[in-house]
Structure formats: structure tokens, C-alpha cells
Amino acid sequence: MDDDALIIDRQPLPAGIPERLAAQLRFVAEADKLKTVLRASPLAAAERRENDAEHSWHLALMVILLAEYADEPIDVGHAMRLVVIHDLVEIYAGDSPVFVPGADGDQQEREAAAADRLFGLLPPDQAGEMRALWDEFEAGLTPEARFGKAMDRLEPMLLNWLAGGGTWGMPGASEAAVRAREAGVVAASTSLGDVAGLLVDEGLRRGWIRP
């Protein structure tokens, strides 16, 4: 979605709310748009594609349930913060499907511009905190960011498995491209990397992934 109008402009908040809190609530309202950003991944529970808000929730749940498999100790609360906010910039930048060749052309520039615009709705100190979280996730250099990214790779692999192919059937989904996603799981967790490897091996055997 790239809609110039803020959600809050349709129905401004009542008078009497302190400005800092009003700015935060305008951001909370704008964040509703994440529920309309569709990913390529198919849901397992319904015949439709997943949206970014549902996806982010699923990652947060996986962090809680699977943290024990992180190869380095992680702060679960911090990893949850990272996955909850990691896709927010797609409100303005849109989703860039991983298996569409060239879809990420100017993705980094678009996402950085989206981050400036979106986080700029918040009070400056909190805008800085949110930007730092997003940068941390993107860079993937802390144990929590690596684990969050691993969940971000593993969840769609599981959805593809449950769909009997899913986005593995897309034109850009070569075995090499799928193995590159698997590597993002391996980087944070040997055990979960093994699972990703089994899903890909068996997906190849069943013809769900092109060799």
C-alpha cells in the first residue's frame, strides 16, 4: 500500500490528548495498514495469502516456542520486539517477494525512505529506538536478529510445506534460491537448520522445488 493519506487523517483524535501520546496513537493507527500488505506465502488454514501483520505475529509466537534451539543464548523479549516491527516499513515500501527475480531492485532505498516516513510519525526519541530495532534486524549481526531472521525464513518454508509447494513453485524459486533461505535458518540454529534442510530435501524429492 502506498497511500499518502494517514489513517488518522480520516478521523482525527479528540482534543485533549497530550502531543507525545497523540503522536504515538497516530502511529498505532497507521500501523493498521500492515494488515493489508500481502505476502506471496499461502496460509495453511485458509485459501488466501498471508498478510504482514499475521506473519509478524506468527514469528513472535515461534520465537517464544523455539528459542531453546538458538545456538547462542537470546533475549526472547528483544527478539520478539525485532520480529514485531521488522516488516512495518512495508506499509509504504510494499512486500518484495523473495522468489521474484529482480523484485528487490531498489528495495533497500525504498525501505529506508519508508522507515524515515513511518518512524517519523513518532516522537523523536521513540522514532530513533524503532529505527535502531529495524536496522538491527536488517543487519542480522546480533544473536536476536539472527534468530528473528531464522524465524522469518522458517515460517514461509513451513507454510510452503503445508501447501505442498506454495512459493517454491514461483519462477525464481530455484534450488539455489531456496537453499539460500535455508542458510538463514542454519545461521542461527543447527537444530532448526536441520529441519529446514529436511523440508527442502523432501520438497525436492516430491517435485515441489525445481532441482
Added chain:
Amino acid sequence: MDDDALIIDRQPLPAGIPERLAAQLRFVAEADKLKTVLRASPLAAAERRENDAEHSWHLALMVILLAEYADEPIDVGHAMRLVVIHDLVEIYAGDSPVFVPGADGDQQEREAAAADRLFGLLPPDQAGEMRALWDEFEAGLTPEARFGKAMDRLEPMLLNWLAGGGTWGMPGASEAAVRAREAGVVAASTSLGDVAGLLVDEGLRRGWIRP
């Protein structure tokens, strides 16, 4: 959704995954159903109702952004855990809209049975942890549970505001019923309780809530 078949039964996991991890992944797959449980609340960003997974994500984001307004100090990571898991039982028990008179008839029994069934998919130690988190949220006796519940009240009030009425127009949405939701915000945060009060006062003035 009350579907006896587990999602994983449609596409069992490949052989070779240790049983504890396989149980956790079966739970992660089953949790996809939360994306299909519809609430009464209208989205602000699209012409449809909100689902439980999107809602849970929005609460987690609000915990991050609004924790500074908690009247008692909260552990943000713990409050996020509570809101991420708080609606999972609705996968089997369904959503009970708050403004439908009598809709909560046997809600507690249904949700307790759903919790047994759903969390029972997990290894016993983790089933116990998840059940403890859910019980903590439901009881609302810790600062984190109170704050999580406040987010669970405030988010649909904000969506109603943005919709110019939303579920405030439902038959059971008397001023008393709406004020009872407001009280759940006040219980955790004076500042956010003030916002809830302003939304309700102005909603009444505009005729979005029946006096």
C-alpha cells in the same frame, strides 16, 4: 473454527525430526488457524473485520510503543508474550464478541477445554508454560497482564473511533458496556485511561455510542 483435523495431518512433517521439535512444529502449524478467527472489530485500513492474529500483533506493537504509560513498571518482553498467546484458545473456542449479550455463556468452559486441547499438542513442560501465561493474562493480576488487557481494550476502541462507530453500534453496546471496557484501560494506565475516556465521551457526543 472448530475443525477436528490438525493442520499438520494434511501434510505430516518429513521423517527425521526429533519428537520434541516435531511437536513444537505441529503446534506452530496449528496456530495458523488463528489467522482465520474473525473478531467483530472493523479494520481501519480495509473494509473487512480483523482476525485474531492481526489483533494479537497490533497489541504486541502497542506494548512496545505505550509501555511508558503503565502505572506500575512492566517487563515489556513478558507483556508481549502474554498478548501474543492470549487469543490462541479461540482457535477451538471461537471469538466471543463483547457486545453480543449472552455470547459469553459457556465461554470460560469452552476456552479452558480449548486450552487443554491446544496446549496439549506441545511437550508437557512447554504446555505448562503456555497454560501459565494464558492463565496469567486471563486473571489479570500481574502488572504485565493488566497492561496487556488494557491494550486488548484500547485497540478495538481505537478501531471503533477510526470507523466512526464500529462495534459500538452493536445491540449490546450500551454506554455501561462501553464504560466497562474503558475501565480495563484505566486499571493499568491513568494516561491511556484518560484517552479511552475521551474516545467514549466524544463517541457519545457524536452518537456513535448509545447513551
